[in-house]
Amino acid sequence: MVTACVASAEPYVRPQLPERQARPNILIIMTDDQGYSDVGYNGNPVLQTPRIDALAQSGVVFDQFYAQPVCSPSRAALLTGRHAMRLGILDTEGGNAILAPEEVTIAEALQTGGYRTGMFGKWHLGDNAPARPQDQGFERVLTHVGGMIGMPYNPPQGRSYFDPILIEDGVDRRFEGYAPDIFTDAAIDFMVETARDGTAPFFAFLSLNTPHHPLTVPDAFADPYRARGLSEETARYYGMITNIDHNVGRVMDALDAVDSLDETIIVFVGDNGTSSLHRQSDLWEAGLRGRKTDVYENGIRVPMILRLPEPTAAVGVRSQVGAVEDLMPTLLELADVPTDVEFDGVSLATVTSTPDAELPARDLFFQFHRGNEPVPYRNIAVRRGDYKLVQPVGRGREAFAPEAARFELYNLAEDPRETTNLAAEQPDRVRALIAAYDDWLAEARADAPGQQVTWIGDDRQPLVTLSRQDWIGAGLADGENGYYALEVRATGRYRLTFRWSELLNATHPVTIQIGDRTVRREILSSEMEARIEDIHLAAGPLRLQAWVTIDGRDSGFEFIEIEKLDD
Numbered sequence: 156m157v158t159a160c161v162a163s164a165e166p167y168v169r170p171q172l173p174e175r176q177a178r179p180n181i182l183i184i185m186t187d188d189q190g191y192s193d194v195g196y197n198g199n200p201v202l203q204t205p206r207i208d209a210l211a212q213s214g215v216v217f218d219q220f221y222a223q224p225v226c227s228p229s230r231a232a233l234l235t236g237r238h239a240m241r242l243g244i245l246d247t248e249g250g251n252a253i254l255a256p257e258e259v260t261i262a263e264a265l266q267t268g269g270y271r272t273g274m275f276g277k278w279h280l281g282d283n284a285p286a287r288p289q290d291q292g293f294e295r296v297l298t299h300v301g302g303m304i305g306m307p308y309n310p311p312q313g314r315s316y317f318d319p320i321l322i323e324d325g326v327d328r329r330f331e332g333y334a335p336d337i338f339t340d341a342a343i344d345f346m347v348e349t350a351r352d353g354t355a356p357f358f359a360f361l362s363l364n365t366p367h368h369p370l371t372v373p374d375a376f377a378d379p380y381r382a383r384g385l386s387e388e389t390a391r392y393y394g395m396i397t398n399i400d401h402n403v404g405r406v407m408d409a410l411d412a413v414d415s416l417d418e419t420i421i422v423f424v425g426d427n428g429t430s431s432l433h434r435q436s437d438l439w440e441a442g443l444r445g446r447k448t449d450v451y452e453n454g455i456r457v458p459m460i461l462r463l464p465e466p467t468a469a470v471g472v473r474s475q476v477g478a479v480e481d482l483m484p485t486l487l488e489l490a491d492v493p494t495d496v497e498f499d500g501v502s503l504a505t506v507t508s509t510p511d512a513e514l515p516a517r518d519l520f521f522q523f524h525r526g527n528e529p530v531p532y533r534n535i536a537v538r539r540g541d542y543k544l545v546q547p548v549g550r551g552r553e554a555f556a557p558e559a560a561r562f563e564l565y566n567l568a569e570d571p572r573e574t575t576n577l578a579a580e581q582p583d584r585v586r587a588l589i590a591a592y593d594d595w596l597a598e599a600r601a602d603a604p605g606q607q608v609t610w611i612g613d614d615r616q617p618l619v620t621l622s623r624q625d626w627i628g629a630g631l632a633d634g635e636n637g638y639y640a641l642e643v644r645a646t647g648r649y650r651l652t653f654r655w656s657e658l659l660n661a662t663h664p665v666t667i668q669i670g671d672r673t674v675r676r677e678i679l680s681s682e683m684e685a686r687i688e689d690i691h692l693a694a695g696p697l698r699l700q701a702w703v704t705i706d707g708r709d710s711g712f713e714f715i716e717i718e719k720l721d722d
Contacts, residue, residue: 283625484500485504518537
């Protein structure tokens with residue numbers, strides 16, 4: 156495991172900016188399920204991304220850049236410079252996608268350096284205090300709950316990409332329009348306002364929630380691909396990416412209009428490979444193997460562009476291997492903001508100005524599967540130099556035993572498509588990479604903070620809404636029944652409301668377990684909620700679980716609202 160402060164192989168000299176601003180603005184644009192092959196500049200023969208391509212031509216393209224196989228781990232690594240496994244973020248649900256409050260995010264580091272900070276779009280690292288964006292260094296926030304729009308954890312009347320219900324600085328609000336456009340509007344407003352004020356640089360994290368399923372996009376963006384005879388699914392997917400391209404252009408134009416484009420570092424990056432839900436064969440994949448959730452190349456290799464301020468901006472393609480955990484140390488070095496965080500990532504700053512600069516030797520580790528604890532060898536990859544160890548079995552909820560591991564070895568310099576397994580020919584190399592993984596996993600597990608909790612009774616969030624996104628031990632569908640790990644921040648009286656989004660066809664029993672207490676209620680067919688009006692809760696940890704029994708099957712409530720009452 157490589158740990159480093161903001162350092163790189165050679166010293167980086169930050170370009171001199173105009174006198175009116177001492178430090179560069181920083182904009183990160185992260186997209187959701189847009190892999191290496193899902194941009195025009197990487198050779199996609201169908202997809203039209205002219206503004207992203209222009210951004211690539213004016214910046215540094217990292218051709219071998221990696222994320223984790225799914226979104227929450229990648230986002231956590233980007234925001235902290237540390238590997239998601241070290242943060243205890245293994246999954247995207249089940250209480251395993253909550254960022255610990257003690258972690259220092261890039262937003263917090265930049266705030267210390269005098270930056271204004273804003274986050275717009277998908278967060279997916281905790282919906283409640285102390286894990287919300289505004290708890291992690293962002294002063295301006297517009298986001299949606301959970302990992303996507305259109306799921307049981309979204310507000311029932313706001314489960315569409317059109318006219319969604321979003322959370323603006325902690326308050327639910329319905330917006331008009333298409334969600335990615337709304338997030339882009341908010342990011343532009345924040346950046347333009349800060350630029351015009353002129354007293355501080357900005358850090359904006361525009362985290363677009365597309366092209367993640369459901370494939371919902373205005374027809375104007377999908378129609379050109381329908382006209383080319385592509386399947387409806389691919390036309391929508393590519394249409395969503397073309398909408399992303401449109402919004403990248405809007406951002407660039409807005410920054411240019413306030414003379415801030417050449418004072419701004421811009422990062423464009425994907426959070427994982429091409430969507431695994433896409434079933435059509437007419438999707439272009441650059442010849443790479445796998446999809447999102449896989450540890451093959453098309454599951455973890457992503458587009459990454461780094462555009463530096465003029466007039467000394469570097470351009471061109473870089474072949475050095477990078478990863479999302481490198482972005483925080485890179486950007487802090489470029490902005491000359493010190494930190495004492497011990498990173499897993501390394502700074503790529505010198506690579507921008509020195510194309511043949513060597514990075515510190517290191518291994519990159521990838522792992523994803525469902526569950527509460529990392530299982531050795533389950534859906535893992537290790538990259539060292541040109542070689543990559545892969546064990547692709549076990550990414551879902553199926554049973555997996557470490558002794559069932561099926562190790563594969565590829566030389567990516569000669570075989571980027573991962574078609575020729577060299578494991579039998581090079582057993583010593585396989586053993587060495589397995590040993591490196593064993594050491595890394597032991598270290599990461601020792602550092603992981605353990606199960607994260609949701610705070611209730613805290614002044615920063617008087618009303619807490621729990622959803623299936625963060626319950627533990629269950630999936631998201633009806634018929635699942637998870638529990639919540641809470642911390643009561645203040646002893647006192649509380650109101651608990653248990654909500655169901657649809658009318659039931661009969662009266663059903665409700666069971667509520669609050670710590671060691673069990674409360675029973677009934678929910679009538681004409682009702683959509685059950686309530687405990689006034690209950691005393693003592694400060695400290697609390698386990699909460701509540702369900703309605705329908706036809707003999709226990710199904711957890713979609714939402715639980717918890718409000719502290721005045722004493």
